[in-house]
Amino acid sequence: MKTTNFFDTPTSYNDIKASLFSSIEKETSSIGYYALPDQDISEIIDFVDGFDDSIENIAVLGIGGSSLGAKAIYEFLKPAKELGRKLFFFESTDPINIAEILKQLDIDKTHFLIISKSGNTVETISIFKYIFAPSPDKKHYTFVTDKGSNLDKFADQLGSKTFYLPDNVGGRFSVLSVVGLLPLALCGVDIRALLEGAKEVKTSFFGEGHLYDSLLEKSVYYAKNHIQYNNNCIFAYSDTLKYFTEWYVQLWGESLGKEQRNSAFNVGVTPIGLIGPKDQHSFLQLIMEGTRDKSVTFIKVNNFEHEMYIPPVTLPFLESLDILNNVPFHELINMQCDSVIESLKDKNDIPLDEIVIDQINEESIGGLMYYYELLTSLVGELIDVNTYDQPGVEAGKIILKEKLNARDNNLF
Amino acid sequence: MKTTNFFDTPTSYNDIKASLFSSIEKETSSIGYYALPDQDISEIIDFVDGFDDSIENIAVLGIGGSSLGAKAIYEFLKPAKELGRKLFFFESTDPINIAEILKQLDIDKTHFLIISKSGNTVETISIFKYIFAPSPDKKHYTFVTDKGSNLDKFADQLGSKTFYLPDNVGGRFSVLSVVGLLPLALCGVDIRALLEGAKEVKTSFFGEGHLYDSLLEKSVYYAKNHIQYNNNCIFAYSDTLKYFTEWYVQLWGESLGKEQRNSAFNVGVTPIGLIGPKDQHSFLQLIMEGTRDKSVTFIKVNNFEHEMYIPPVTLPFLESLDILNNVPFHELINMQCDSVIESLKDKNDIPLDEIVIDQINEESIGGLMYYYELLTSLVGELIDVNTYDQPGVEAGKIILKEKLNARDNNLF
Numbered sequence: 001m002k003t004t005n006f007f008d009t010p011t012s013y014n015d016i017k018a019s020l021f022s023s024i025e026k027e028t029s030s031i032g033y034y035a036l037p038d039q040d041i042s043e044i045i046d047f048v049d050g051f052d053d054s055i056e057n058i059a060v061l062g063i064g065g066s067s068l069g070a071k072a073i074y075e076f077l078k079p080a081k082e083l084g085r086k087l088f089f090f091e092s093t094d095p096i097n098i099a100e101i102l103k104q105l106d107i108d109k110t111h112f113l114i115i116s117k118s119g120n121t122v123e124t125i126s127i128f129k130y131i132f133a134p135s136p137d138k139k140h141y142t143f144v145t146d147k148g149s150n151l152d153k154f155a156d157q158l159g160s161k162t163f164y165l166p167d168n169v170g171g172r173f174s175v176l177s178v179v180g181l182l183p184l185a186l187c188g189v190d191i192r193a194l195l196e197g198a199k200e201v202k203t204s205f206f207g208e209g210h211l212y213d214s215l216l217e218k219s220v221y222y223a224k225n226h227i228q229y230n231n232n233c234i235f236a237y238s239d240t241l242k243y244f245t246e247w248y249v250q251l252w253g254e255s256l257g258k259e260q261r262n263s264a265f266n267v268g269v270t271p272i273g274l275i276g277p278k279d280q281h282s283f284l285q286l287i288m289e290g291t292r293d294k295s296v297t298f299i300k301v302n303n304f305e306h307e308m309y310i311p312p313v314t315l316p317f318l319e320s321l322d323i324l325n326n327v328p329f330h331e332l333i334n335m336q337c338d339s340v341i342e343s344l345k346d347k348n349d350i351p352l353d354e355i356v357i358d359q360i361n362e363e364s365i366g367g368l369m370y371y372y373e374l375l376t377s378l379v380g381e382l383i384d385v386n387t388y389d390q391p392g393v394e395a396g397k398i399i400l401k402e403k404l405n406a407r408d409n410n411l412f
Numbered sequence: 413m414k415t416t417n418f419f420d421t422p423t424s425y426n427d428i429k430a431s432l433f434s435s436i437e438k439e440t441s442s443i444g445y446y447a448l449p450d451q452d453i454s455e456i457i458d459f460v461d462g463f464d465d466s467i468e469n470i471a472v473l474g475i476g477g478s479s480l481g482a483k484a485i486y487e488f489l490k491p492a493k494e495l496g497r498k499l500f501f502f503e504s505t506d507p508i509n510i511a512e513i514l515k516q517l518d519i520d521k522t523h524f525l526i527i528s529k530s531g532n533t534v535e536t537i538s539i540f541k542y543i544f545a546p547s548p549d550k551k552h553y554t555f556v557t558d559k560g561s562n563l564d565k566f567a568d569q570l571g572s573k574t575f576y577l578p579d580n581v582g583g584r585f586s587v588l589s590v591v592g593l594l595p596l597a598l599c600g601v602d603i604r605a606l607l608e609g610a611k612e613v614k615t616s617f618f619g620e621g622h623l624y625d626s627l628l629e630k631s632v633y634y635a636k637n638h639i640q641y642n643n644n645c646i647f648a649y650s651d652t653l654k655y656f657t658e659w660y661v662q663l664w665g666e667s668l669g670k671e672q673r674n675s676a677f678n679v680g681v682t683p684i685g686l687i688g689p690k691d692q693h694s695f696l697q698l699i700m701e702g703t704r705d706k707s708v709t710f711i712k713v714n715n716f717e718h719e720m721y722i723p724p725v726t727l728p729f730l731e732s733l734d735i736l737n738n739v740p741f742h743e744l745i746n747m748q749c750d751s752v753i754e755s756l757k758d759k760n761d762i763p764l765d766e767i768v769i770d771q772i773n774e775e776s777i778g779g780l781m782y783y784y785e786l787l788t789s790l791v792g793e794l795i796d797v798n799t800y801d802q803p804g805v806e807a808g809k810i811i812l813k814e815k816l817n818a819r820d821n822n823l824f
Contacts, residue, residue, distance in 0.1 A: 063689070063690060063693045064690070064692075064693025064694055065693070068694070079508045079509070079511075079512045080508055091690050092651050092687075092689065092690055092745075093689055093741050093744050093745045093748065094649075094650050094651045094652070094716075094741070094745055095716055095718040095720040095740075095741035095742050095745075096491045096492055096650065096651065096652060096716060096718055096772070097491070097650075097651040097652075098720065098741065099491075099718065099720065100491045119730075120730065120732065120733060122733070122736065122744075122748075123689055125727075125730060125733050125736065126722050126736050126739075126741070126744065128727075129722050129723055129725050129727070129736065129737075130720070130722060130723060130741075132725065132727075133723035133725045134723075150729040150730050150732075151729075151730065153728070153729040154727050154728055154729045154730055157728050157729070171693075230642070230703055230705055231643070231682055237506075238506050238508065238509075239504050239506045239508065239509040240506070240508055240509075246694075249694055249695060250693070250694035250695070253694060253695045253697060253698035253702070254694060254695075254697040254698065256698070256702070257697050257698025257699070257700075257701055257702030257703075258697075258701050258702065259701050266701055266702055266703050266704055267702065267703055268698050268701070268702030268703050270643055270682070270684070270698065270702070270703075270705070270706070271698075272682070272684065275504075277475070277504065277505055277535055278475060278476070278503050278504055280476075280805060280808065281475045281476025281477070281583075281662070281805070282476055282480070282658075282661055282662035282665060282666060283661060283662070283665045283666075284804065284805050284808070285665065285666040285669050285670075285802045285803075285804040285805050286665035286666065286668070286669025286680050286682065287669070287804075288669075288804030288805065288807070289669055289670050289671050289678055289680070289803070289804040290665070290668070290669030290670065290678055290679065290680030290682070291642055291669075291678050291679055291680050291682075292678055293642055293682070294682070304506075304507055304508060306507040306508055306511065308507040308510065308511065308542070310538050310541050310542060311541055311542060311545035311546075313541050313544065313545045315537075315541070315544075315566050316565070316566055316569050317562040317563075317565040317566045317569070318531075318532065318537060318562050318563065318566055320532065320562075321532060321534070321537050323813065323816040323817055323819075324534065324537065324538050324541065324816065325541075327538075327816065327819065328507075329505050329506070329507035329510065329538070329542075330507050332505050332534075332538065333504075333505045333506055333507075335812060335815050335816070335819075336505065336534075336808075336812055338811075338815070339808045339809070339811040339812040339815060340808040342808075342811050343807035343808040343811055346807065360508065390697045391701070392696065392697040392699075392700030392701040393692060393693070393696050393697050393700065395700070395755035395758065396692065396696070396748075396751045396752040396754075396755040397751070399750075399751040399754050399755055400747060400748055400751040401735065403747050403750070403751060404735040404736065404739065404747070405735055407735075407739065407743075407747075
C-alpha cells in the first residue's frame with residue numbers, strides 16, 4: 001500500500017502527533033481489534049478443513065457489523081479469483097429481498113451462519129425463525145455470538161457449533177475476527193493472507209514505518225478541519241471496492257457520529273462511498289463546484305492483472321477517439337483517476353489524498369481495512385468521542401419493541 | 413403517493429411560494445423533461461413489438477444519465493414482477509467488471525443499446541469498440557444519442573436504428589425519455605404505466621393539488637437552510653429502492669452542486685442514499701448523534717403484496733423475541749421505519765419528512781422519480797444555480813485527453 005497526502009499539516013502539529021500516537025498505543029491494551037492480526041486461527045481452519053463437501057452455499061444471517069465486512073471482502077475478491085462456495089447475505093426484513101435470496105438456495109446444499117454479537121438482533125432472529133421453523137435440524141446452522149448471550153445458550157441446547165467473538169471487539173471492527181474470517185474461509189478465501197496484509201499495516205504504523213506519518217498527519221488534518229470539511233469521500237477506482245465503501249460508511253459514521261465526551265456537542269464527519277469512473281458522471285460535479293465541505297480519498301489498484309485492450313478500430317466520424325486505441329482498460333481507468341485528481345488539485349481548497357493498493361488479493365484488502373480502522377480510531381481520539389459505542393441507535397429499538405408489544409396485545 | 417413534512421415552513425413564505433411556482437411554470441416552455449409524461453411513445457412501442465424474439469438479453473452501454481434511471485426502475489421492479497428479457501449495464505472501464513458481465517452474455521442472444529447524449533463518451537465508446545471489433549454486424553446494435561452527433565452519423569453509416577433524445581432534456585432528467593423507456597420496454601416494463609405515474613405527480617403539482625404545497629414547502633425549507641443542513645438523506649425502507657437512491661444522488665448532486673449564478677459562491681446539498689433497516693445498523697448513529705447537518709426523507713412502501721409471516725416458534729432462551737411471532741415481514745419493516753422516525757422526531761433539530769408509495773409497480777416509481785425531478789428544479793431555482801448544466805466535469809475530461817494524446821505519441 002502506497003499513500004500520498006496532497007495537503008499540508010503544519011509542523012507545529014508534531015506535539016499533537018506524539019501524544020496522539022501514545023494514546024492509541026495505550027488503547028491497544030483495552031480495545032480488542034488491534035490484536036486481531038496476531039490471533040490464533042486454528043479453530044477456524046480446523047472447522048473449515050472438516051466441513052461437509054456437499055455444501056455449496058454459505059448464507060450469513062447478520063446485519064451491520066455482522067455482514068458488511070465479509071461482504072466487502074467477498075465482493076472484492078469474487079470477480080478476480082476462483083473462490084469455492086458461494087456466499088449469501090440475509091441482512092434485510094424486506095420480504096421481497098428474503099424471498100429473492102431463498103429462491104437461489106437449495107437448503108440441503110446450504111449452511112447458515114447466524115451472526116449476532118448481542119444475540120438478540122431483531123432482523124437476524126426474525127429471518128432465523130423463518131428458516132429454522134421448516135428446517136429445524138441443527139446440522140444446517142453454526143452460530144457466532146458473544147459468550148454467554150441468549151443465542152449462545154440456545155445454540156448450546158440445539159447442539160450446534162458456536163464460535164465466540166473475542167473480547168472488546170465491536171461489530172464494526174470485527175471483520176478480521178471470526179465474524180468475517182469464518183464465512184470467508186468457508187468460501188475459499190485465504191484468511192492467513194488477509195491477516196498478513198493487516199499485520200503489515202499494523203507493523204508499519206506502530207513500528208513508525210511509512211504509515212506512521214501518513215496516518216497521523218491525515219487524522220490530525222481531518223480532526224482539525226472537521227467543522228468545515230464535514231464530509232469525507234472515498235472515491236475508489238474499481239467496481240470491486242463497492243462493498244468496501246459500504247463497510248467504510250458504517251465504520252466511519254457509527255464510530256465518529258457522536259456527542260463529544262466532554263462537551264456533549266454533536267460532531268461527526270459524514271462518510272460517502274463513490275466508485276470511479278461511474279461517479280465522475282454523478283457526484284464529481286458536486287465535489288468540483290459545490291460547497292467546500294468535502295475531503296476526498298482516491299483509491300487505485302496498481303495492478304489489475306487483467307490484460308484487456310481497447311482494440312485499434314477506427315469508427316467513421318468518431319476518429320477523434322482513436323486516442324483510445326490499444327490502451328489497456330486497466331491503464332485507462334487509472335488515467336481517469338489521475339485526471340480527476342489533477343482537475344481537483346487545481347481548485348486548491350479541496351483536501352485530497354491517494355491510496356494505491358497493489359492488486360486484487362487478500363493482502364491488499366486486509367491491509368486497507370486495517371488502515372481504515374486505525375484512521376477511525378485516530379480521528380475519534382482527536383475529536384473527543386467514544387469511538388467504540390453507538391448509543392444513538394437504542395431509542396428506535398425500544399420504540400419498535402413497544403410497537404411489537406402493543407400489536408401482540410391487540411391480536412391475541 | 414402520500415407525502416408528509418414533519419417540519420414547519422413559516423407562513424411568511426407564501427410570497428416566495430407563488431413566485432417560485434411561477435418561475436417553474438415558465439421553465440416548462442424551455443426545459444424538455446417537464447413534457448415527457450405526455451410524449452408520444454408509439455415509435456418505441458412499434459420497435460419493441462417488432463423485436464427479435466430470440467434475443468434474451470438487453471445490454472446498455474451507457475454511464476451516468478444514460479444508465480442510472482433505467483437501472484433504478486429495472487432493479488425496483490425485477491424482484492417483484494415477472495419481467496421478460498434480462499437487462500445488463502456496462503458503465504465502468506474496470507476490466508474486471510467488463511469481463512464479469514461479458515461472461516454472462518451469449519452475444520447471439522444479446523442486443524446492445526449504445527446510449528450517449530453527446531455521442532463521444534469515453535467510457536461508452538471504449539466498451540463499444542471492445543464489443544464491436546469482433547462482432548461488427550449492425551443487427552446487434554441500436555443507438556440513442558442527440559440528432560446530428562458523431563455517433564448518430566456513425567450509426568447511420570453502419571445502417572443501425574437510432575433513436576434521438578428530445579430537445580432540452582439533460583442526461584440526468586432523461587429517465588422518462590427514450591433513454592430509459594427503450595431498454596425498459598424491451599424488458600417487459602409497462603412504460604405507459606410509468607408515464608401515467610409521472611403524469612399524476614405532474615398534474616397534482618401544476619394543477620395545485622396535494623403535491624403543490626408539499627413540494628413548495630419542502631423546497632423552500634431546504635433552500636432556506638442549505639448552509640446548515642448541507643446533506644440530504646433518502647432513507648428508503650425496501651431493498652428494491654437501492655438503485656433509485658443512486659439515481660437520486662446523480663440528479664441531486666450534479667444539479668445542485670454549483671457556483672451560484674450571481675455570486676459564483678460554491679453551493680450545494682450533498683445527497684446520501686440509505687436503505688432500511690440495514691443502515692439503521694450503519695448510518696443511523698451519525699444522524700442521531702452526529703453534527704446537525706442532515707435532513708432526512710423516509711420512503712416507505714405501503715403494500716408489499718408479499719404475505720410472509722414470522723412463524724410462531726419459541727426459541728429457548730430467546731422467548732423475549734416471541735413478540736415477533738406471526739408478524740408479517742412487510743409490517744415489521746414499516747414498523748422499523750416508523751420507530752426510527754419517532755426516535756429522530758424526539759431530537760427536534762433534524763428536519764424529517766416521509767413519502768409513502770403505494771406498491772412496487774411502474775406507476776409508483778414513475779411518480780416518485782418525477783417528484784424528485786420537480787423537487788430538484790425547485791431547490792435549484794431557489795439556491796440560484798443553473799440546475800441543468802455540469803461545467804465542473806469538463807476539466808478532468810480535458811486532462812484525460814491530454815494524457816491519452818501524450819501516451820499515443822510515446823508509443824507510435
